[in-house]
Amino acid sequence: xxxxxxLDTVRLAENKKELILLDQTLLPNETKYITxxxxxxxxxxxxxxxxxxxxxxxxxxxxxxYILADQLETDNMDIFVAECTKIMEYINSSRPTAVxxxxxxxxxxxxxxxxxxxxxxxEMKLRLMEEADAIYNEDIQISRxxxxxxxxxxxxxxxGAGIMTHCNAGTLAxxxxxxxxAPMYIAIEKGWNPKEDLxxxxxxxxxxxxxxxxxxxxxxxxxxxxxxxxxxxxSYTMKSGKIxxxxxxxxxxxxxxxxxxxxxxSGVAIIAKYYGIPFYVCAPSSTIDMTMxxxxxxxxxxxxxxxxxxxxxxxxxxxxxVGVVNPAFDVTDNSLVTGIITEKGIAYPPFKEAFEKMGIRxxxxxxxxx
Ligand code: MRU
Numbered sequence: 444x445x446x447x448x449x450l451d452t453v454r455l456a457e458n459k460k461e462l463i464l465l466d467q468t469l470l471p472n473e474t475k476y477i478t479x480x481x482x483x484x485x486x487x488x489x490x491x492x493x494x495x496x497x498x499x500x501x502x503x504x505x506x507x508x509y510i511l512a513d514q515l516e517t518d519n520m521d522i523f524v525a526e527c528t529k530i531m532e533y534i535n536s537s538r539p540t541a542v543x544x545x546x547x548x549x550x551x552x553x554x555x556x557x558x559x560x561x562x563x564x565x566e567m568k569l570r571l572m573e574e575a576d577a578i579y580n581e582d583i584q585i586s587r588x589x590x591x592x593x594x595x596x597x598x599x600x601x602x603g604a605g606i607m608t609h610c611n612a613g614t615l616a617x618x619x620x621x622x623x624x625a626p627m628y629i630a631i632e633k634g635w636n637p638k639e640d641l642x643x644x645x646x647x648x649x650x651x652x653x654x655x656x657x658x659x660x661x662x663x664x665x666x667x668x669x670x671x672x673x674x675x676x677x678s679y680t681m682k683s684g685k686i687x688x689x690x691x692x693x694x695x696x697x698x699x700x701x702x703x704x705x706x707x708x709s710g711v712a713i714i715a716k717y718y719g720i721p722f723y724v725c726a727p728s729s730t731i732d733m734t735m736x737x738x739x740x741x742x743x744x745x746x747x748x749x750x751x752x753x754x755x756x757x758x759x760x761x762x763x764x765v766g767v768v769n770p771a772f773d774v775t776d777n778s779l780v781t782g783i784i785t786e787k788g789i790a791y792p793p794f795k796e797a798f799e800k801m802g803i804r805x806x807x808x809x810x811x812x813x
Pocket of ligand 1: 492495496497498541609610611612613616617621622623653691692693694704705706771
């Protein structure tokens, strides 16, 4: 089984004209890269979760913005800016909840707006490629830093730690290393024996099975003692005393520390509180949206009913015509969160003050005024 750290989730092709994505809908059975340069294909890849995970869709969005901007056949900067605005809005419409997508698009567009008077269109295209590369490369370092802070918590628990996670916030969800799974990659780098020192429990994560298909694959491929469990088994495992700590990723954290993550996360947090298990959220600072005060402001993506009733089943398993609830994310209340691990350090409550002390501020938004 290929170590997932060797796979490139998102990358710009050598010719600098195409986006190459690892198609995550096929994992763990097939490792296939797909290449694209059309707006509709990039939109579809993000919508269909071929690329997924908040930081990874940020990187895909940034490269998508550059690739489509580079195709524009105009030397007129006003026309270029107007067309780039449409590109940004179109890509951003693919998924609403993870702020990293709009954050990356806003960052790309911010460069364009700030430097458009000083550059020709040709120079600007190169500048946009540099910015997309910077977003990608920074994400690798950010994930490593999150992993290093998370590993300090594992060291306090000691070798043999039991870790639970929900969804996939691993290397597949970022440029490399991941957020919630990064501490385990760092532990292995530091010499921990994956099979004996780390025991990772992955919630399967209904309905799209990111935990069963992706997290358990990543962790097992790294040699870690890995278990997959149905989402409704989390309480059983926590009660059994096997879980020392919970690491989850997130799609958007608001100023007060509420956060959106994959549907089911809030239930895990509630159960963890009951059993007194520390619950940590792993968040690049780009996921912290200081323009929103509380989680009530976050728009939750609603997805197709077939994901619940048909996908993964040989035959449709619920009666035709039945109503279906399929929110892709839920919001966990900050009171259930022990700490938020960022690349700048671990924030503890009260979160707003902690974020401000870390220098995390609201960013200018051209899109994503939810
Ligand atoms: O719908 P998905 O698979 O994109 O949801 C992903 C998650 O909820 C992750 O936990 C989150 O994006 C953090 S990834 C580092």
